[in-house]
Amino acid sequence: MKKLKIGDLEKIREKVAKTRVLREGKARARITVHMGTCGIAAGARDILTTLMEEIEKKKITDVIVATSGCAGLCSREPMATVELIDKPPVKYVDLTPEKIKKIFAEHVMKGKIVSEYALAVGSETTH
Amino acid sequence: MQDLSLHILDIVENSIDAGATRIEIMVDENIKRNLLRIMIKDNGKGIERKELKKILDPFYTTRTVRRVGLGLSLFAQSVKEAEGKIGIKSKVGKGTVVEAIMKYNHIDRRPMGNMCDTIMTLIGTKADSIDFVYKHCKDNKCFRVDTREIKDILKEIPISNPEVIKFLRRKISSGLRKIKAGQGFSLVKQKVSKSQDLHHKLSSEKGEKK
Numbered sequence: 001m002k003k004l005k006i007g008d009l010e011k012i013r014e015k016v017a018k019t020r021v022l023r024e025g026k027a028r029a030r031i032t033v034h035m036g037t038c039g040i041a042a043g044a045r046d047i048l049t050t051l052m053e054e055i056e057k058k059k060i061t062d063v064i065v066a067t068s069g070c071a072g073l074c075s076r077e078p079m080a081t082v083e084l085i086d087k088p089p090v091k092y093v094d095l096t097p098e099k100i101k102k103i104f105a106e107h108v109m110k111g112k113i114v115s116e117y118a119l120a121v122g123s124e125t126t127h
Numbered sequence: 128m129q130d131l132s133l134h135i136l137d138i139v140e141n142s143i144d145a146g147a148t149r150i151e152i153m154v155d156e157n158i159k160r161n162l163l164r165i166m167i168k169d170n171g172k173g174i175e176r177k178e179l180k181k182i183l184d185p186f187y188t189t190r191t192v193r194r195v196g197l198g199l200s201l202f203a204q205s206v207k208e209a210e211g212k213i214g215i216k217s218k219v220g221k222g223t224v225v226e227a228i229m230k231y232n233h234i235d236r237r238p239m240g241n242m243c244d245t246i247m248t249l250i251g252t253k254a255d256s257i258d259f260v261y262k263h264c265k266d267n268k269c270f271r272v273d274t275r276e277i278k279d280i281l282k283e284i285p286i287s288n289p290e291v292i293k294f295l296r297r298k299i300s301s302g303l304r305k306i307k308a309g310q311g312f313s314l315v316k317q318k319v320s321k322s323q324d325l326h327h328k329l330s331s332e333k334g335e336k337k
Contacts, residue, residue: 008294008298009277009280009281009291009294010280012290012291012294013280013281013282013284015290016284016288016290016291017283017284035136035140035248036140037137037140037197037198037201038197040128040133040136040137040140041128041129041133041137041201045133045136045244045245045248046244048248048251048252049244049247049248052247052248052251052289052292052296055289055292056289056290056292056293056296059289059290060289061288061289064287065251065252065287066252067140067248067252067253069140069144
């Protein structure tokens with residue numbers, strides 16, 4: 001059976017451990033992608049994959065990517081909520097990988113809300 | 128849902144909602160027997176017997192906000208379309224097993240889809256608190272990932288670290304490619320009619336170009 005090669009993972013562990021000490025600070029932002037049945041069917045997985053790849057590319061460690069259930073607005077999926085520390089959360093609707101890239105670059109990295117994709121400002125609740 | 132990997136993600140979300148701390152995902156592509164088997168096993172809170180009966184009904188849900196719950200019903204529909212069967216076993220306090228078996232070469236069987244994206248979605252967002260075991264077999268070749276083993280090596284480094292995620296994404300994607308997961312069936316072993324043969328040649332060529 002093919003399994004993951006452990007040696008390479010150990011190398012990564014060592015590399016990450018060295019740089020990690022420098023930034024033990026808390027997360028600066030959280031992006032929640034809604035992963036209910038409706039979200040998944042509308043393409044939420046691609047949104048999340050795009051986000052994760054952006055974070056991998058830019059090696060960002062102070063942004064958390066999370067998932068949640070259906071937020072009750074199935075017709076506007078895929079949706080994501082961006083929360084910056086000390087700022088009210090913003091919900092984005094009808095997302096595409098291109099839109100989330102822009103939101104990531106503008107809102108998460110520069111703190112500027114991309115109002116043309118936003119639904120409203122308010123707190124995160126699901127179910 | 129466009130493909131089975133999305134259905135799997137959706138069913139696993141149920142396990143996460145049920146408070147599972149360990150979720151096993153098994154995919155078995157058995158070409159010899161022309162069967163595709165998918166199993167999702169969790170140690171969540173389980174489902175009560177009287178609820179289990181109603182579970183495939185799209186107008187049944189444990190949610191209180193809305194009165195429809197489509198995840199399992201949609202999966203059951205996809206499975207049935209490929210002359211398949213779905214079974215759900217559950218014990219309160221122990222966990223739930225969802226198992227689906229369908230005809231591999233059925234024309235209406237949903238494609239496998241991108242299993243790597245499904246697994247990485249789960250590992251990237253949930254593996255800090257939930258253990259995932261993913262085993263994918265194609266005939267006799269299998270690929271397996273166990274996040275407990277990964278976490279043992281990583282020690283204090285979280286599995287959701289971007290460097291780790293990038294590494295795992297690459298490894299899982301190449302591991303699945305090596306066993307030819309979800310890539311139709313090998314034409315040599317399968318006795319198929321000429322038209323079917325051509326269809327599969329065409330679809331596998333399309334896949335390669337991607």
